[in-house]
Amino acid sequence: MRKGFMLIASLLAITATVPVFAQAAFAPSQNIEWIVTSSPGGGSDIYTRIISDIMTKMNLVNGKTILVTNKTDGGGEVGRLTVSRVPAGRQADHTLLTFNSGDLMPMVANTANRIENFTPIALMAVDKQLLYIGEQAKYKTFAEVIAAVKAGKNVVIAGSKGDDVATYKLLIKELGFSETQLAFITNNATSDAITSILGGHVDLVMSKPAAADQYVLAGKLTPILALSSTRFTGNLASAPTLSEVGPYKNVEYPVWRGVVGPKSMSPAAVKFWSSVFKAVSESEAWKTGYIEKYKLQPFYMDYEQAREYMTDYQADYLKSIGK
Amino acid sequence: MENFEFLLHGFQVVFTLENLIATLIGCLLGLIIGAMPGIGSLAGCALLLPLTYRFNPTTAIIMLGGLYYANMFGGSFSAILLNIPGDTPAIMTTLDGYPMATKKKRPGQALLTANFSSFIGGFIGMIILTFTGPALANVGLKFGPVEMTTLLLFAMTSIGWLVGENPTKGLILTLLGMLVASMGMDTLTGSPRYDFGNVYLLGGVPFTPFVIGIVGFSQVILLMEQRNTAPKLVTEKLTLRGSMITKHDVKRLALPAIRGGILGTFVGVLPGAGATAASIMSYSTQKSFKSEEPLGTGAIEGIAASESANNGAAAGAFAPLLALGIPGSGTGAVLLGGLMLWGLNPGPLLFKNSPDFAWGLIASLFIANVLALAVSWGVIPFLIKILSVPTKLLIPIITVVCIVGSYSTSNSMYGVIIMFISGVVGYIMQKFQYSYAPLLLAFVLSPMLESNMRKAFIISRGSVQIFVQKPISLVFLIAIVGIVLFPVVRYFLMRIGVIQPKTAR
Amino acid sequence: MSTASTEKRHFSINQIIPVVSAIIAIVFVWLGLSKYGFWNEQQGPMSGFYPTIIGIGLFLMSIVGFIFSFKDKTPIFPADSWMAVLGALGIIAASFLIGLIPSAGIYVILWLRWYEKLSWKTTLLTFAVIMAIVIGCFVLWLQVPFPRGMILDAIMK
Numbered sequence: 013m014r015k016g017f018m019l020i021a022s023l024l025a026i027t028a029t030v031p032v033f034a035q036a037a038f039a040p041s042q043n044i045e046w047i048v049t050s051s052p053g054g055g056s057d058i059y060t061r062i063i064s065d066i067m068t069k070m071n072l073v074n075g076k077t078i079l080v081t082n083k084t085d086g087g088g089e090v091g092r093l094t095v096s097r098v099p100a101g102r103q104a105d106h107t108l109l110t111f112n113s114g115d116l117m118p119m120v121a122n123t124a125n126r127i128e129n130f131t132p133i134a135l136m137a138v139d140k141q142l143l144y145i146g147e148q149a150k151y152k153t154f155a156e157v158i159a160a161v162k163a164g165k166n167v168v169i170a171g172s173k174g175d176d177v178a179t180y181k182l183l184i185k186e187l188g189f190s191e192t193q194l195a196f197i198t199n200n201a202t203s204d205a206i207t208s209i210l211g212g213h214v215d216l217v218m219s220k221p222a223a224a225d226q227y228v229l230a231g232k233l234t235p236i237l238a239l240s241s242t243r244f245t246g247n248l249a250s251a252p253t254l255s256e257v258g259p260y261k262n263v264e265y266p267v268w269r270g271v272v273g274p275k276s277m278s279p280a281a282v283k284f285w286s287s288v289f290k291a292v293s294e295s296e297a298w299k300t301g302y303i304e305k306y307k308l309q310p311f312y313m314d315y316e317q318a319r320e321y322m323t324d325y326q327a328d329y330l331k332s333i334g335k
Numbered sequence: 336m337e338n339f340e341f342l343l344h345g346f347q348v349v350f351t352l353e354n355l356i357a358t359l360i361g362c363l364l365g366l367i368i369g370a371m372p373g374i375g376s377l378a379g380c381a382l383l384l385p386l387t388y389r390f391n392p393t394t395a396i397i398m399l400g401g402l403y404y405a406n407m408f409g410g411s412f413s414a415i416l417l418n419i420p421g422d423t424p425a426i427m428t429t430l431d432g433y434p435m436a437t438k439k440k441r442p443g444q445a446l447l448t449a450n451f452s453s454f455i456g457g458f459i460g461m462i463i464l465t466f467t468g469p470a471l472a473n474v475g476l477k478f479g480p481v482e483m484t485t486l487l488l489f490a491m492t493s494i495g496w497l498v499g500e501n502p503t504k505g506l507i508l509t510l511l512g513m514l515v516a517s518m519g520m521d522t523l524t525g526s527p528r529y530d531f532g533n534v535y536l537l538g539g540v541p542f543t544p545f546v547i548g549i550v551g552f553s554q555v556i557l558l559m560e561q562r563n564t565a566p567k568l569v570t571e572k573l574t575l576r577g578s579m580i581t582k583h584d585v586k587r588l589a590l591p592a593i594r595g596g597i598l599g600t601f602v603g604v605l606p607g608a609g610a611t612a613a614s615i616m617s618y619s620t621q622k623s624f625k626s627e628e629p630l631g632t633g634a635i636e637g638i639a640a641s642e643s644a645n646n647g648a649a650a651g652a653f654a655p656l657l658a659l660g661i662p663g664s665g666t667g668a669v670l671l672g673g674l675m676l677w678g679l680n681p682g683p684l685l686f687k688n689s690p691d692f693a694w695g696l697i698a699s700l701f702i703a704n705v706l707a708l709a710v711s712w713g714v715i716p717f718l719i720k721i722l723s724v725p726t727k728l729l730i731p732i733i734t735v736v737c738i739v740g741s742y743s744t745s746n747s748m749y750g751v752i753i754m755f756i757s758g759v760v761g762y763i764m765q766k767f768q769y770s771y772a773p774l775l776l777a778f779v780l781s782p783m784l785e786s787n788m789r790k791a792f793i794i795s796r797g798s799v800q801i802f803v804q805k806p807i808s809l810v811f812l813i814a815i816v817g818i819v820l821f822p823v824v825r826y827f828l829m830r831i832g833v834i835q836p837k838t839a840r
Numbered sequence: 841m842s843t844a845s846t847e848k849r850h851f852s853i854n855q856i857i858p859v860v861s862a863i864i865a866i867v868f869v870w871l872g873l874s875k876y877g878f879w880n881e882q883q884g885p886m887s888g889f890y891p892t893i894i895g896i897g898l899f900l901m902s903i904v905g906f907i908f909s910f911k912d913k914t915p916i917f918p919a920d921s922w923m924a925v926l927g928a929l930g931i932i933a934a935s936f937l938i939g940l941i942p943s944a945g946i947y948v949i950l951w952l953r954w955y956e957k958l959s960w961k962t963t964l965l966t967f968a969v970i971m972a973i974v975i976g977c978f979v980l981w982l983q984v985p986f987p988r989g990m991i992l993d994a995i996m997k
Contacts (some may be wrong), residue, residue: 045985046658065513081746081985087520089537090747103993122527123534168794173525197480197790207606207661213479226660230683371977503905507861510898514868517891522874528876528887529868552928559921621921728966729959731951734928735944735970743984750933754927762925766915767857785890792884 028084034174038105038280040076046108047081047095047114049088053199055202055222057082059269059302060110063136063247063289068299072288088115089123094318096129100276102148107286108133111272113157113325114174119203120326121333130272131282135288135313137303139220139267142251143169143237144228146217154237157216170197170205178329179239179265180218186254186263204225206282209233220267220308221248240264268311270318286315342465345694349397357394358699361401362706366714368402369409370421372547372740376666393692396674397540397699403666404457404700407610407646411449411638412711416442416721417733419551419740423543424645426584426775427618431630431637441632442590442719443578447712448635449642451580452592454708456643459596460603460650461520469686471651472658475604481795481801482788483605485811487784490616491777492818504769512777516541523789531730535749542778544741545580545752545757550769551756552737555730557765561728578715584635591621591636592643600643603651606661610648615776631770650700657685657693681741854909862902869895917961927951941979945971 015044046064050056057080064078083091083148095109109130119125143154151157151167161167171180180196187194197214199205202223209217215225216232221244227233228247235251241262243253254260271289273282292298293312303310313321349355361383368379380399390398410425415432428449436442463471478486518529519539530536580588595617602613622631623642628634655661656671660683686693724732742753761771795801802808872878872888872895878888927947934943948970952963978984 079985083746084538087538089534090749093534094747099993118525118754121525122537166794166796173522177525192608195793197793198525200522203661204606207476207655207659208479210659210661211476211479211606213481226684232683297348368982378843380955435937448929461972503901506901507858507898507905510894510901511861511864512893514864514891514898517868519886519892524887526887529871529891556921556924559924560918683985728952729961730924731927731948732966732970734950735925735974738928738940738944739974739978739984739986742944742986743978744984748935748940748987751932755925755932758928759925760922766855766863766917767854767912768915769857781894788890789885796885797879810857 034086034264038278038284040074040106042102042106043076044078044106044108045081045103046072046078047083047091048110049083049091053271055220056110056112056115056269059136062298062302063271063292065289066292066295066301069297070291070295072291087118087122087129089119089125092119093125094125095272095274096125098113098274098276100278104274104276105275105278105281106279109274110271111322112175112269113267116322116326117174117178117329120330122335125323127272129275130316131275131277132318132322133273133282133285133315134315135268135270135311135318136289136293137269137308137309139222139269139306139308140244140264141171141176141218141220141239141267142224142235142248143216143218143239144209144233144235145215146212147232148212149234150215152236154252154254157194157236158187158258161187161189165326166195167193167216168195168197168214169218170199170208170214172202172205173198173200175265175267176202176218179263181255182265183239183263206233220306222308225307246307248307268321269308270313270322272322282315290314337470338466341690341694342698344690345696345698346701347654348393348491349697349698354394354397354695354699355702358391358401358702359399359706359710361398362405362703362710365402365405365573366409366412366707366711369406370412372413372419372421372543372551372736376403376422379406380405380670392674393695396670396692396696397703399670400696400699401703401706403670404646404649404703405710407457407642407649408450408453408707408711410645411453411642412446412718415445415638416718417729417736417738418554419733423546423779424614424648425641426546426550426611427614427641427772428638430618430641430772431632431634433554433633434631435633435635435638436722441633442722443715444580444584444635445453445633445638446715446718447578447580448584448588448638450583450708450711450715452588452595452639452642453646454704455592456596456599457646457650457700457704459593459643460600460647461514461697461704462702463600464650464654465599465697467783468654469658471604471654472661475606475655476659477807478605480787480794481805482807482811483787484784484791485604485802485808485815487780487787489811489815489818490612490619491784492779492815501768504767505773508764508769508771508774509777512774513781516778516781517785522786523793536739540753540757541745541750543744545755545778546735546775547741548754548757549761549775550761551733552754553761553765553771555733555737556729556758556762557725558733562730578719587627587635589640591624591626591639594620594624595640595643596647599647600651602644603648604654606655608648610645611779612783613648613651614641614645615779617641619776620787631772646704653697653700659683660685692739701801852914854912854914855906858902858905858909862899862906865895865899865902868892869899923955927955935987935989937989938991940986941971941974942989944974 028333044059048057048060050316060080064080065072068078070211083094092109092115095107098104098107109129115129140186145152151160157227171172171177177196177198184191184194202219205217206219206224206227208214224233228235235248237257238248238251239251240253243249244251290312293310302308364379364383365376368376381403383399383402406422407424409429410422411432413421414417414425414428415436418429420426432445432449435445485827493714518536520537521528527537598617598620599613602608602616603610617640618637621636626634626636630637652667656667660671686735737754738751741750742748744750764771791801802812868891872892876888877886878889878892931943931947934946945967948967949963952958952966953960979986
């Protein structure tokens with residue numbers, strides 16, 4: 013009994029002293045739990061695991077282990093809600109959440125959860141999409157696609173959820189088509205969309221460069237439209253932007269990848285994490301092993317800029333869906 | 336024969352001491368992970384992935400391949416011994432495996448049947464994979480939304496064979512399973528559906544906790560009744576020699592296992608179908624073939640059909656994964672992620688650019704198949720001891736395993752609560768003589784059917800004609816009509832005296 | 841329907857499954873039609889299309905099941921069985937307070953020693969085996985982050 017009491021007393025003593033350290037400067041003192049709200053092997057999961065790998069190799073987290081946890085319940089909403097509700101304390105300072113534009117859109121559209129319930133830590137990169145055709149494509153260029161739609165033909169684009177849908181809506185708005193003229197099939201992942209175009213079941217597929225890369229190399233997919241204000245580089249350079257195709261404005265819906273923490277994360281911890289992500293974004297491993305390899309654009313923002321950016325983004329998006 | 340040479344070369348790559356040890360470790364881990372409810376090969380591979388960074392890619396991937404593969408063997412252990420499917424593809428194995436182990440008192444034979452059928456199914460799948468490779472993957476691509484819709488409709492009509500003696504009860508549960516499965520996010524519109532304002536229901540009812548509850552936990556509640564009358568599940572002394580299967584058993588398992596292997600491989604290649612769907616389809620197909628004992632009472636044919644199909648599917652799924660870079664399952668996606676981290680690009684170029692690796696992986700699957708069989712054979716004498724543990728002790732053990740396992744599937748108490756509710760519901764259902772098989776089957780197939788059907792309608796702009804215009808789809812439609820009309824036609828033929836009714840003799 | 845036959849038909853727990861499934865069917869059909877939409881001229885089926893059709897089927901089958909249910913034998917639900925349910929419920933409830941693993945451990949000891957009245961030796965042996973599986977496999981190897989419960993969370997703060 014007495015021993016037990018002593019143990020609790022000493023535990024209390026330790027916990028009482030922790031905040032003193034925390035105010036001075038923060039360093040991880042336990043394992044870090046990093047939550048990803050999509051399945052292992054997907055784009056967000058690879059992004060998270062690459063960063064955590066770099067952090068461990070560069071010894072940026074005080075020798076502690078980063079546990080990447082995939083919480084996919086409720087289309088990711090459950091994981092996001094859990095993180096937003098972590099109470100202030102040691103756990104809150106050791107909890108991270110991968111947060112992309114593709115996570116923000118369904119979250120604010122379908123739930124009452126908002127970016128204000130999190131602490132933005134950093135933005136890391138920007139991704140963009142292209143439209144590709146398959147080998148047996150009926151329409152070889154995007155101009156032919158536009159002509160076919162105008163002639164009343166059924167043209168179908170396959171893509172993923174979240175930001176692909178947003179880009180698609182922007183595209184048909186610019187082209188002046190309805191959702192039935194140029195239809196879109198929402199798949200669970202880009203890989204499913206690519207499967208359906210390889211089988212010739214749809215006319216076009218929307219994808220980010222990473223997921224389509226190998227198919228372009230093998231000649232199975234050909235990019236025909238860059239959903240960007242400038243052309244892509246390398247083997248994607250052949251795809252024109254929309255303004256080059258006809259009398260339209262360019263369509264671009266930037267997809268950002270970032271990281272947030274619980275709302276209750278202490279300011280010292282936020283500063284610490286923000287600087288860790290900065291170090292990752294400047295590392296060679298990140299530049300060649302992620303940005304270049306998957307054709308993203310570096311887009312580092314610290315916690316203050318990221319907060320502003322994400323909040324503005326949310327406001328714009330809410331306005332666009334009329335909420 | 337060119338492929339055969341490549342395969343031989345693959346074996347040369349794999350046969351290093353390091354790689355063999357890696358495969359063996361992968362197999363052992365896979366068996367354990369497979370046997371533990373809640374943790375599937377997906378989590379196993381994801382957890383092992385960081386550990387394998389230090390290895391060279393070939394060693395690492397064959398270790399993961401071995402794990403993924405042996406997982407299918409392990410899943411049958413807990414299905415047969417505890418009536419809890421260790422992983423979801425083993426659901427159908429519980430239907431005959433558990434009765435065979437407990438009611439027929441042949442646990443060793445049940446486990447061996449499962450192992451041999453897994454081996455046969457996997458072996459068939461690998462042979463098909465070796466000789467058709469990329470071509471097989473292309474067959475899978477032919478199945479777009481339209482073809483998948485009619486194929487799934489065809490598979491659903493074969494549920495008719497599963498509903499058993501009481502068609503009304505079977506149909507009620509089938510339809511109920513379809514409704515429960517429709518809860519959550521509607522992927523095609525990206526909007527929530529039947530979530531009743533609950534953030535957890537937004538993701539729908541998670542399948543693994545649901546299965547653990549309805550099959551496993553309900554079993555615990557049922558065991559409570561007999562724990563004083565039957566102190567042990569199996570009282571006889573169980574020895575390795577007494578567990579050997581007889582020649583007659585081998586004869587019974589061979590045909591269903593071969594059929595299951597071929598069917599499973601094919602289903603594994605199809606986009607988004609997977610091993611669970613494969614074993615369900617194979618099991619319900621077995622209903623239309625002859626089995627010595629009725630399925631569901633502990634028939635060897637049932638175990639063989641289910642286990643061979645899920646291993647066949649596991650092998651078949653490698654075809655689109657390697658040849659096209661399309662992951663057929665969550666585990667496939669992790670393997671794919673792993674390949675990319677090592678700088679390999681699975682996809683159309685893999686066989687050309689990294690033949691050592693691709694053929695090494697296929698060769699390692701063959702080795703994993705043999706090793707998994709050997710290892711699981713070796714543990715059978717220890718495993719069957721579980722059944723001589725007194726029921727009174729098994730009850731709290733299984734309860735804890737159900738709770739811990741269902742928590743582990745999504746790291747949330749939501750899984751545990753779903754497990755608990757479905758366990759109680761499953762218990763009540765079984766008391767009223769409702770069998771859970773059609774419910775689980777509908778739960779797996781129904782979401783695939785719905786999304787493919789709606790995609791087909793988007794492609795056709797709401798026109799039904801598309802289903803008759805595509806040849807593959809038309810074939811399945813004719814088959815469905817045939818199945819539905821068969822009893823009617825037979826009735827009329829009997830009426831006009833063309834065929835004699837069986838009972839008239 | 842003749843009164844003679846209905847007199848015999850007493851409502852009992854036998855009707856519970858068909859009645860519950862019919863209610864579920866009505867809820868799904870109603871929500872499907874009113875909230876999620878059935879058919880769009882141009883794009884074909886909408887969110888509520890499939891569940892509505894299935895729901896109508898379930899409703900019809902429930903009626904058939906309801907009629908047949910009077911012929912069923914009424915099953916007995918022994919009180920003992922519900923102890924297993926209560927036990928699991930106890931673990932779930934306690935896990936919010938003291939964490940999942942301690943709850944499971946305490947449950948095993950209480951269950952075997954006080955409910956089943958087994959010897960301390962058997963109880964502790966079983967306890968050790970279960971804890972070895974749970975802690976060894978799930979916690980240490982698979983690193984499943986089990987909930988620690990409110991009390992420990994408060995202390996760890």
